[in-house]
Amino acid sequence: MTETDLHKPVLVIGYGNSLRGDDGLGPHVASLLSQQVDPAAVHILTPQQLTPDLAERVAASRMTILIDARVGNVAGRIHHSLVSIPDRAAPTFQHHITPESLAGVTHALYRVSPLMHLFTAEAGSFEIREGLSPELLAAAEDLVGQVMNLLSNGS
Amino acid sequence: MTERIVIDPVTRIEGHSKITIQLDDTGNVADARFHVTQYRGFERFCVGRPFYEMPGLMGRICGICTISHMMASAQACEAIMSVRVMGTAQKLRKIVNYASLVQSHALAFFHLSSPDFLLGMESDPAQRNIFGLMGQNPEIARDGIRLRGIGQQIIQIMAGKKVHPDWIVVGGVSRPMSTEAQTEILALLPEAHEIILRTLGWFKRTLDSYREEVSTFGNFPSKFLSLVNEHEDVLEIYRGRLRIVDDHLKTVADFHRDEYQDFIGEAVEPWSYLKFPYYKPEGYPNGIYRVGPLARLNIIGSTGTPMADQELAEFRERNPLSSFNYHLARLIECLNAIESIEQLVTDPDILNPRVRAHATANVESGVGVSEAPRGTLIHHYEVDQDGLMTGANLVVSTTHNNLAMNRGVLQTARRYVDGAKLSEGMLNRVEAVIRAFDPCLSCSTHAYDQLALHFEMLGADGELLDEVKRG
Numbered sequence: 001m002t003e004t005d006l007h008k009p010v011l012v013i014g015y016g017n018s019l020r021g022d023d024g025l026g027p028h029v030a031s032l033l034s035q036q037v038d039p040a041a042v043h044i045l046t047p048q049q050l051t052p053d054l055a056e057r058v059a060a061s062r063m064t065i066l067i068d069a070r071v072g073n074v075a076g077r078i079h080h081s082l083v084s085i086p087d088r089a090a091p092t093f094q095h096h097i098t099p100e101s102l103a104g105v106t107h108a109l110y111r112v113s114p115l116m117h118l119f120t121a122e123a124g125s126f127e128i129r130e131g132l133s134p135e136l137l138a139a140a141e142d143l144v145g146q147v148m149n150l151l152s153n154g155s
Numbered sequence: 156m157t158e159r160i161v162i163d164p165v166t167r168i169e170g171h172s173k174i175t176i177q178l179d180d181t182g183n184v185a186d187a188r189f190h191v192t193q194y195r196g197f198e199r200f201c202v203g204r205p206f207y208e209m210p211g212l213m214g215r216i217c218g219i220c221t222i223s224h225m226m227a228s229a230q231a232c233e234a235i236m237s238v239r240v241m242g243t244a245q246k247l248r249k250i251v252n253y254a255s256l257v258q259s260h261a262l263a264f265f266h267l268s269s270p271d272f273l274l275g276m277e278s279d280p281a282q283r284n285i286f287g288l289m290g291q292n293p294e295i296a297r298d299g300i301r302l303r304g305i306g307q308q309i310i311q312i313m314a315g316k317k318v319h320p321d322w323i324v325v326g327g328v329s330r331p332m333s334t335e336a337q338t339e340i341l342a343l344l345p346e347a348h349e350i351i352l353r354t355l356g357w358f359k360r361t362l363d364s365y366r367e368e369v370s371t372f373g374n375f376p377s378k379f380l381s382l383v384n385e386h387e388d389v390l391e392i393y394r395g396r397l398r399i400v401d402d403h404l405k406t407v408a409d410f411h412r413d414e415y416q417d418f419i420g421e422a423v424e425p426w427s428y429l430k431f432p433y434y435k436p437e438g439y440p441n442g443i444y445r446v447g448p449l450a451r452l453n454i455i456g457s458t459g460t461p462m463a464d465q466e467l468a469e470f471r472e473r474n475p476l477s478s479f480n481y482h483l484a485r486l487i488e489c490l491n492a493i494e495s496i497e498q499l500v501t502d503p504d505i506l507n508p509r510v511r512a513h514a515t516a517n518v519e520s521g522v523g524v525s526e527a528p529r530g531t532l533i534h535h536y537e538v539d540q541d542g543l544m545t546g547a548n549l550v551v552s553t554t555h556n557n558l559a560m561n562r563g564v565l566q567t568a569r570r571y572v573d574g575a576k577l578s579e580g581m582l583n584r585v586e587a588v589i590r591a592f593d594p595c596l597s598c599s600t601h602a603y604d605q606l607a608l609h610f611e612m613l614g615a616d617g618e619l620l621d622e623v624k625r626g
Binding site for chain 1: 285
């Protein structure tokens with residue numbers, strides 16, 4: 001990371017559909033984080049899904065943190081990984097892209113290898129309703145703590 | 156033995172469809188059809204709802220043309236209320252409709268169609284997409300993403316959200332323009348302008364390499380339909396009069412939106428959920444017409460802005476009947492949209508805070524029309540005495556083009572399909588003629604699924620001989 005990069009903001013993308021139960025985890029965590037961070041240093045977005053145009057924002061950030069719900073067997077279980085650039089481009093265009101494709105698009109278009117963290121929590125239900133399940137509400141609190149730790153460590 | 160080719164799914168379009176190509180005993184193309192295979196039914200489930208909910212509800216038909224649907228829907232509701240929307244609100248709506256057109260045209264041109272121009276019709280389909288484009292032509296891919304982003308940003312500044320905003324309401328808009336919004340939008344326009352001019356220059360040079368496609372991709376006589384300004388022979392994307400011209404670009408009908416059913420009939424076929432609108436005086440299926448960017452530029456005398464008019468003059472030198480020229484028309488409309496947004500945002504009346512009229516239902520029927528990115532969009536509603544919806548008829552842009560898309564597929568298949576052998580270049584050219592129209596099938600059938608395409612090849616006896624599925 002260069003000295004110039006240190007002056008760039010961190011980008012948090014909490015994505016999902018808040019009308020589909022636990023899929024609203026990302027926007028919910030993003031909302032909680034927005035009350036605790038300096039908006040000049042941490043830019044927060046809450047789209048329903050990842051799209052190629054986000055690459056421009058990712059390229060302009062020193063670190064990107066993605067927060068999403070995922071399918072799983074244990075509601076509320078949290079996963080954390082670093083997103084790597086895929087070897088091969090996605091075969092077809094669709095309305096949304098994966099975290100790996102977003103990293104790939106950022107690299108292809110802006111010649112930037114983004115530092116990208118992905119936090120996910122296994123969902124209990126994606127049925128049509130507003131609000132998170134109790135397990136995901138608890139996971140959201142944990143995720144806020146983990147993201148704040150990451151922000152204070154700087155990487 | 157005759158055969159049938161099926162292309163399923165059709166890729167890099169919005170929605171789910173398949174193409175079948177019927178071969179005759181000698182292996183030549185006898186017929187070709189573009190099938191739309193999904194159904195949602197917005198016209199039915201809105202019945203019983205209060206009419207004033209319609210803009211919000213109908214906007215959910217699509218995530219690309221939300222704005223255009225809300226425009227047509229709000230106008231239909233305002234006709235039911237018999238109110239006149241204030242001039243400032245109409246100008247604000249126009250700004251957002253132009254921005255919507257820019258983001259949609261950028262998606263169609265850069266993301267969906269430019270891989271064909273830049274990577275070649277015969278290239279590996281695994282790479283012939285926006286991601287392949289990023290690898291080989293990152294500057295053009297960046298321009299596409301940026302231009303679409305600018306269109307979406309203007310929508311967000313004006314309406315609060317990029318997709319499905321609640322700002323367009325029955326009677327006007329929910330809030331006026333602020334000076335901050337005015338400044339933000341004006342700051343975005345120079346970059347958009349540069350991108351469009353750069354792309355226009357490159358694409359016009361590229362067109363020389365596609366003379367054969369220009370002459371075979373949906374190049375046939377048809378009528379054209381679009382809105383025109385109420386008072387001048389100028390491009391109109393919001394309200395105005397409906398006009399139909401023939402293949403010599405002579406006006407054959409000019410009418411108010413309330414009269415649309417006198418001129419436009421709607422047929423159905425058992426093999427597609429997409430309706431088949433036709434020009435009534437010529438009957439079905441002869442009354443074929445096209446809508447969208449090509450139709451709009453063929454119908455008008457002027458775009459209403461200086462730089463787009465210069466491009467229109469050059470465009471007039473090209474073949475007005477080739478659907479391949481939809482692509483160039485899209486870029487010229489983007490230029491016109493950016494120029495128009497600048498004119499409207501700097502209009503002395505644009506900050507006027509009076510932007511909404513109020514009333515209840517006063518008549519039992521209303522028609523609204525707007526020009527969506529893909530063409531003329533008609534919403535026709537009927538209500539009872541309490542203002543509850545009793546019926547809705549939507550004639551959506553892609554639907555108008557249905558007969559023309561089928562004609563284009565047949566023409567392209569006859570030129571490129573060679574017996575029962577399916578080659579990638581042949582399949583892609585048949586798909587590419589559909590992409591030239593930029594169909595949005597989620598709107599037109601109210602479909603609910605991912606984009607996809609299915610090619611089938613059938614023998615004369617109906618036996619499936621070969622098929623290719625994508626998506």
